[in-house]
Amino acid sequence: MAERPRSLDRPTDQPSGGRGLLGRRRVLGYLIAAPTLAVGVSWLVNDTDPRAADAAVPSLPQPEDIFDLGDLQNLAAAPTSGLITVELKTDGTAFFAVPRAEVGQGITTAFAMMVAEELDLPMDKVEIGLADARPELLMNQLTGGSNSMRSMYLPVRTAAAIARQRLVDTAAAHWGVAAGKVTARAGVLTGPGGLTATYGSLAEAAASIKTIAVSAELKSPSEFSVLGRPRNRVDGHDIVTGRKQFAMDLQVPGAKPTMVARPPTINGTLKSINNLAALRAMPGISDVVGITHGVAIRGDTFGQCIDAIQKVDATWGPGTVDDESDATVLAKLRAAQLPMVVPPVLSQTIDAEFVFAFASNSPLEPDCAIADVRPDSAEIWSSLKVPIVAQEDIAKQLGLPIDAVKVHVIQGGGSFGRHLFHDVAAEAAEISQKMGKAVKLSWSRTDNFRQGRTHPMSTSRVRVNYLAGNVLSYEQRHTSVQTDFGHGLGEMITAFAADLPVGGNLSFAETIFELSQSSPYNFGVTTQLLNEVPLKFNTGSMRNIYSPNVVCAEELMVDRLAAKMGQDPVRFRRSFLKDKRLLAVLNKAAEVGNWGKAMPKGTAQGVGVHSEYRAAVATLVEIDCRPATVNRPVDGEGVTGPRVTKAVIVVDPGFCINPRGLEAQMIGGLQDAIALALTSSLHIKDGIPLEGSWDNYFYTREWNTPLDVEVVIMPNTSESPSGAGELAVAPAFAAVACAYARATGTMPTYFPINHGTLGFEPLPLQPSTPQSPTDGLDHTF
Amino acid sequence: MPTHTFKLNGKKISVEAEDNVRLLWVLRDLLGVTGPKYGCALEVCKSCTSHINGKAFNPCSVQVKDIEPTDEVTTIEGLPATVGKDLHPMQEAWLTYDVAQCGYCQPGQIMAAVAKVKQARKEGRDITDADLDELRNICRCGTYSRIREAVKAGAEDMGA
Numbered sequence: 001m002a003e004r005p006r007s008l009d010r011p012t013d014q015p016s017g018g019r020g021l022l023g024r025r026r027v028l029g030y031l032i033a034a035p036t037l038a039v040g041v042s043w044l045v046n047d048t049d050p051r052a053a054d055a056a057v058p059s060l061p062q063p064e065d066i067f068d069l070g071d072l073q074n075l076a077a078a079p080t081s082g083l084i085t086v087e088l089k090t091d092g093t094a095f096f097a098v099p100r101a102e103v104g105q106g107i108t109t110a111f112a113m114m115v116a117e118e119l120d121l122p123m124d125k126v127e128i129g130l131a132d133a134r135p136e137l138l139m140n141q142l143t144g145g146s147n148s149m150r151s152m153y154l155p156v157r158t159a160a161a162i163a164r165q166r167l168v169d170t171a172a173a174h175w176g177v178a179a180g181k182v183t184a185r186a187g188v189l190t191g192p193g194g195l196t197a198t199y200g201s202l203a204e205a206a207a208s209i210k211t212i213a214v215s216a217e218l219k220s221p222s223e224f225s226v227l228g229r230p231r232n233r234v235d236g237h238d239i240v241t242g243r244k245q246f247a248m249d250l251q252v253p254g255a256k257p258t259m260v261a262r263p264p265t266i267n268g269t270l271k272s273i274n275n276l277a278a279l280r281a282m283p284g285i286s287d288v289v290g291i292t293h294g295v296a297i298r299g300d301t302f303g304q305c306i307d308a309i310q311k312v313d314a315t316w317g318p319g320t321v322d323d324e325s326d327a328t329v330l331a332k333l334r335a336a337q338l339p340m341v342v343p344p345v346l347s348q349t350i351d352a353e354f355v356f357a358f359a360s361n362s363p364l365e366p367d368c369a370i371a372d373v374r375p376d377s378a379e380i381w382s383s384l385k386v387p388i389v390a391q392e393d394i395a396k397q398l399g400l401p402i403d404a405v406k407v408h409v410i411q412g413g414g415s416f417g418r419h420l421f422h423d424v425a426a427e428a429a430e431i432s433q434k435m436g437k438a439v440k441l442s443w444s445r446t447d448n449f450r451q452g453r454t455h456p457m458s459t460s461r462v463r464v465n466y467l468a469g470n471v472l473s474y475e476q477r478h479t480s481v482q483t484d485f486g487h488g489l490g491e492m493i494t495a496f497a498a499d500l501p502v503g504g505n506l507s508f509a510e511t512i513f514e515l516s517q518s519s520p521y522n523f524g525v526t527t528q529l530l531n532e533v534p535l536k537f538n539t540g541s542m543r544n545i546y547s548p549n550v551v552c553a554e555e556l557m558v559d560r561l562a563a564k565m566g567q568d569p570v571r572f573r574r575s576f577l578k579d580k581r582l583l584a585v586l587n588k589a590a591e592v593g594n595w596g597k598a599m600p601k602g603t604a605q606g607v608g609v610h611s612e613y614r615a616a617v618a619t620l621v622e623i624d625c626r627p628a629t630v631n632r633p634v635d636g637e638g639v640t641g642p643r644v645t646k647a648v649i650v651v652d653p654g655f656c657i658n659p660r661g662l663e664a665q666m667i668g669g670l671q672d673a674i675a676l677a678l679t680s681s682l683h684i685k686d687g688i689p690l691e692g693s694w695d696n697y698f699y700t701r702e703w704n705t706p707l708d709v710e711v712v713i714m715p716n717t718s719e720s721p722s723g724a725g726e727l728a729v730a731p732a733f734a735a736v737a738c739a740y741a742r743a744t745g746t747m748p749t750y751f752p753i754n755h756g757t758l759g760f761e762p763l764p765l766q767p768s769t770p771q772s773p774t775d776g777l778d779h780t781f
Numbered sequence: 782m783p784t785h786t787f788k789l790n791g792k793k794i795s796v797e798a799e800d801n802v803r804l805l806w807v808l809r810d811l812l813g814v815t816g817p818k819y820g821c822a823l824e825v826c827k828s829c830t831s832h833i834n835g836k837a838f839n840p841c842s843v844q845v846k847d848i849e850p851t852d853e854v855t856t857i858e859g860l861p862a863t864v865g866k867d868l869h870p871m872q873e874a875w876l877t878y879d880v881a882q883c884g885y886c887q888p889g890q891i892m893a894a895v896a897k898v899k900q901a902r903k904e905g906r907d908i909t910d911a912d913l914d915e916l917r918n919i920c921r922c923g924t925y926s927r928i929r930e931a932v933k934a935g936a937e938d939m940g941a
Binding site for chain 1: 798799801802803804805806807809810811813815816817818819820821822823824825826828833836837838839840841842843844847856857858861868872875876879881882883884885886887888891896897900910913914915916917918919920921922923924925926927928929
């Protein structure tokens with residue numbers, strides 16, 4: 001999902017909000033009536049003020065400059081005021097059930113740091129869980145738009161600060177001393193004359209018998225000892241020992257392995273099963289039922305489900321895009337491109353069109369959900385970024401009241417946009433209801449690529465008019481197969497339409513585009529518009545919605561403009577960038593990456609800049625496009641091609657919560673960008689992607705990754721954190737594309753650059769999941 | 782149903798399963814050993830990578846009937862015991878470099894890394910970038926840079 005603020009926080013030394021003498025901010029919350037100390041905080045502590053645009057820029061601010069997608073999410077969060085709570089247990093641990101999904105982005109670690117900081121508790125005494133679906137939170141329980149840190153930084157700290165204050169007051173009362181004589185450190189309270197008490201020993205005494213409003217002061221950043229310092233992941237030990245549990249690892253009584261045999265085209269339907277009895281008689285198979293989009297098979301092992309899929313004889317109905325292939329979709333996009341409006345008069349013009357292929361947002365963990373549907377209730381376990389929408393939809397589908405459906409959010413093995421949707425949970429519920437038994441449904445790898453969500457194909461047309469060293473106009477027309485926003489963001493937009501600075505009757509997608517896209521350059525008359533083609537692919541965002549493609553096209557044009565004007569790409573950007581923070585990261589990247597150094601023929605540097613989520617990033621890469629590198633062999637199926645050999649990523653995150661985690665997100669975003677630019681895409685043919693495994697869908701592998709990656713985190717420029725999860729993809733994609741253009745002398749216009757060559761032998765379309773090999777012992781090392 | 786006997790993480794075990802069931806499902810669905818992950822069952826993504834007699838392999842692509850009673854299968858759960866510690870040096874390196882993001886591929890990555898280092902050692906040399914380029918394990922979070930750092934550090938701590 002995307003948001004792309006170009007109006008960045010200015011460096012602040014005078015933070016907003018009421019402050020005490022120490023520069024501390026006073027915040028409000030509630031002591032909640034509970035057996036042990038519990039503090040609730042409303043989302044109202046969010047800073048929801050839209051920020052002013054940078055002043056004095058020749059280009060008028062675009063809507064996204066003054067109000068971005070994150071602001072929309074914050075606005076939506078404000079009035080619903082479901083409380084989030086931090087609880088202290090008698091063993092001295094604090095527990096916080098975060099209404100978000102952890103899918104690898106590291107939010108559990110960041111939240112643990114916030115609680116540890118404000119509560120003065122060691123990190124290992126902070127326990128973070130994922131909250132079940134909480135309908136009262138309405139739109140607040142949505143993990144997306146890189147918004148979790150931005151929306152929850154103040155509320156979570158507030159709850160912890162109030163808990164700490166309450167513990168201090170409780171100890172002071174017990175000891176009959178002034179609260180000012182009690183200090184809290186590392187989970188222990190200390191008073192005059194050697195008095196000490198652990199937090200745990202006061203957890204009950206500090207509990208409130210009724211819910212009351214209280215206030216406390218947050219620490220000022222100068223007092224931080226946890227926030228802003230590098231911390232490793234809180235689940236690292238569980239991960240390296242294999243103990244971390246994903247949905248498929250859960251043992252729910254009766255929930256046996258289940259898979260689905262599927263039709264040969266996207267969204268095809270089942271007409272009949274022609275060998276039902278034979279399937280049910282197969283070894284290990286307990287149940288076989290027809291469902292909307294396939295034949296569901298439940299058995300003792302997933303392997304036996306795969307065996308049964310090989311034998312399914314079914315008659316399939318058509319899918320929703322059976323007549324579509326790459327070429328037909330591209331033709332429809334081109335027919336829908338909105339016109340440019342600035343005529344090329346008395347100036348020089350550059351026109352270009354860029355095409356971005358379909359891409360898969362599938363994480364490594366195949367879509368998986370456990371469902372136990374009973375006649376009057378249901379229980380679901382899955383990695384869900386919008387569990388409340390899942391709960392509502394599944395209740396409707398099953399014919400149950402919403403509160404009869406319990407939805408548990410399980411940690412995900414990646415998401416990248418996939419888990420905004422609950423397709424697998426809804427299907428598991430359908431199967432469980434039809435079988436009358438609990439099921440553990442896993443989509444197969446091939447299902448994930450062929451029937452799962454895709455980031456849709458799009459084109460970006462750009463026209464630039466320039467004259468005598470000035471850019472007079474920049475027009476970008478982005479045209480995309482419709483992106484599905486049916487996961488909650490659409491509801492948010494409807495509810496708050498009157499408050500948004502985008503007028504007229506824009507669609508959800510147009511609204512999101514306007515809230516997330518704007519040019520960082522002083523290019524005169526600037527318009528960036530979206531049009532969508534409503535084809536019935538299963539689409540969704542993929543580690544951002546529009547920005548990687550929009551920014552890649554824009555930055556390639558910037559390089560071209562620079563060349564036409566006889567300027568170096570970095571110097572040109574310095575001349576035209578509006579924002580000081582972007583300029584600062586660009587200059588740092590140029591310095592650290594030694595921009596402009598002599599490079600051998602066939603290799604080159606490239607640079608890309610981007611601001612989004614109130615952060616600024618510059619990426620500088622070096623690419624090797626020499627034949628010896630491009631044609632280097634790799635065993636088995638896989639692609640080599642040009643190699644990005646070095647990358648420097650400079651990020652200004654506003655306030656950096658966890659440098660270790662931020663660096664990880666930058667590295668991950670870089671690898672995604674390399675894949676988008678060079679290797680990974682879906683080829684649509686006759687209504688289905690040809691890709692069926694990771695040896696077809698060429699996500700970055702070890703042999704594609706740069707050996708030299710450096711992440712530089714700039715000093716804090718704000719007291720507010722920015723979003724990080726999707727941040728690095730767009731500028732790195734642009735940098736790789738620009739480097740490729742400079743190394744080869746040809747500006748790439750179709751991404752990824754290898755899309756025109758099918759680098760694998762497609763797996764058969766039927767059976768929909770191929771049989772597993774048996775030769776594993778021949779490949780040991 | 783046939784009974785299959787082999788050594789799993791240092792213990793002799795017997796399990797009833799049809800002959801053709803791939804070992805991954807025997808481990809995960811029948812024995813509840815969930816460290817090896819299902820990522821494709823096509824011997825491609827490598828997220829189930831474990832060891833057989835000390836060598837890396839993918840249990841998704843081995844029928845249980847092909848496992849001999851004398852075979853020693855080690856999953857991520859049994860890796861520390863192979864060095865008699867709470868954590869194998871490679872796991873320690875993974876923690877030091879904070880490699881994991883979602884964590885789904887990491888048990889397989891660690892098992893592959895240990896085998897790759899041992900393979901280089903048998904050839905009388907240290908692990909190189911060219912060796913690391915041969916690792917096929919997918920990390921969809923893109924932690925490759927830290928994986929490479931951790932493998933090199935873990936290799937040093939593994940000793941000769």
